[in-house]
Amino acid sequence: MADLAKYTIALAGNPNCGKTTLFNRLTGSNQKVGNWPGVTIEKKVGSYTKIKPGTSGKNDGDKETVKETVNVVDLPGIYSLTPYSAEEIIARNYIVDENPDLVINIVDATNLERNLYLTFQLKKLGCPMIVALNMMDEVEQNGTVIDFEKMSELLGVPIIPISAIEGKSFSSKVAKLMGYKSSKVAEGGVERLIAKANDILDHSYKYFGDNPQEIPASENKEVLSEESFEKKKFDPALLKNADNIDYDEHSAEIYGEIEKIVSATVREGEKQVQQDRTSKIDGILTNKWLGIPIFLVLMFIVFQLSFTVGGIFTDWIDVFFNETLAEFVEEWFTEAGTADWMIDLVVNGIIAGVGGVLTFVPQIFILFMFLTLMEDTGYMSRVAFLLDRIFKYIGLSGKSFIPLILGFGCSVPAVMAARTLDNEMDRKTTIFITPFMSCGARLPIYALFVGVFFSNHYGLTMLFLYLLGILVAIGSAWLLKKTIFKGPSSPFIMELPPYRLPDLYTYLKHIWEKTRGFIIRAGTIIFLASVLIWFLQGYDFSFSAVEDSADSILGVVGTVIAPIFEPLGFGDWRAAMSLFTGFIAKEAVVSTIEILYTPEDFEMLFTPVIALAFMVFTLLYLPCLAAFATIKRELNSWKLAILAAVYQTAIAYVAAFVVYRVGLLVVQYLM
């Protein structure tokens, strides 16, 4: 098999038209799909293999099968080739500069008028292309009929109707089970699309030019002989002018043309299934008064579920690590005559540290289930819409809310998602405030503390922490927009996609990927952090073992630092050091606590008020190393990145102080 890719196909289309869904189907990848525009912000490359023409003589002894690799590039969505924001420029430049051998232009068939504009521009550019008319399942549900052949003739490009979500095999069966009306027209569409793409690649058919007459009619396509076969790119000279083309020239005429094509080829159905469903659901979920309370109640339910349902599994895992596994290893090692320090490292370092984090996998899993569902159904863009009113008031675009919600998962992709904001000041502000959104890695910290100190009010305490994060983010945005990132904000133009059932297969795969990521972190970075913490708490500066961990390296350093946190209630050196290891990864706070504290000490040194102040501090203080590095990269400035970290930590300090003091007063007067 050839190692180097022989061909490259680029997937181009409007935002939210299903490019990544198709990409995942074509290449077996698992890139992020979500029901809102602007999910993909970087180009992603995957590949599939095809058989080299003339080599597939199955029973022909002479000819072995030679496979060729076709690279498929998933691009961010664009409305036109005159792009505005960073991720649109990536997509546009890829098509213009990298000369892909073929562009598959994915068109949302439920929204032809808007989507075909890009098709016209791609034609203007002159690259070889096919149109994949996606979402055919939805088109058919409405009873709409499209005359593809005629449309293909009028447009001058081959058109293949597909339903990327039904894709192939397992997924399509699950899609049906989930209530998807499978699309008759699009059945096998993805396979037909691949065949057509291969056909074009094999024969270097050139479908391009503004002039449909130039497109070879199917019967007199130039078929290359096997010997003379060589990869032929379309004439790059055509693209030399790519930068000089005024893509928006004659846009009124183009829209006129599109209207003609659509009215000549589309017979609208009677029903408007998606629209009706969407407006019904939106009547409640985006209601002016009910919208936000419903969102809060949903969050509360999720936290409560993660505690009650996840809690059952959490207990089992806890018993497994702290009793079954720890005892087994200890016995086994003792019998084998393993050195005491080694037993201590494995049992009290690794098992306690890594196990302490893994205990919370079920809780994380349930939270991810909800967040992913929010993203996949389209509810997330509604929340953005609801909060737009508040955001507008503070001068920030509602678009900022998407990176913010992604921040509930992990700050790294969330900070990157701020690229979708075209306004530079809005983008920087969003990057600054995204880490205030409580990421998944912080959940184990709360789960640990809330489980011990607030088990009767689990959902409420969690909701309080998450809301505090949101409020601090909003307040900070207001402050930043008034000071260092002054400037007008761009209007919110995100369209609300129709509600869609997620494709169960992709959905489960996404949750699994996220959970797996969490488990892998526990096995790698938390593993190493646990070993390090174990060493630092067991040895002093001359590397000799210490009896009392207060004399250890960690103990000595911690004792110097701890007074800083005294006013916040947790001036204990162990708590202080856990905040430091938390910079490596947030879960390491839990590992450190598990390694350093005995359960008795833990419950004695923390009270509910101190626990709350501690959680508030971990919620708001500087994010982990990976997030910090991302912030630095995206802001492209050490100065700003450090400023962000200092700002976040200062806010955390003040907030934890307030919570602690107010908490003490409340306890004093009420209890």
Ligand SMILES: Nc1nc2c(ncn2[C@@H]2O[C@H](COP(=O)(O)OP(=O)(O)OP(=O)(O)O)[C@@H](O)[C@H]2O)c(=O)[nH]1
């Ligand atoms: N009903 C239906 N939904 C689809 C189909 N293809 C994609 N979707 C859904 O459309 C939404 C958007 O899909 P994506 O693949 O993320 O779209 P994209 O074009 O990559 O979007 P951006 O990366 O934001 O530009 C998701 O909710 C998909 O599940 C389809 O054929 N039928």
Ligand SMILES: [Mg+2]
């Ligand atoms: Mg995408």
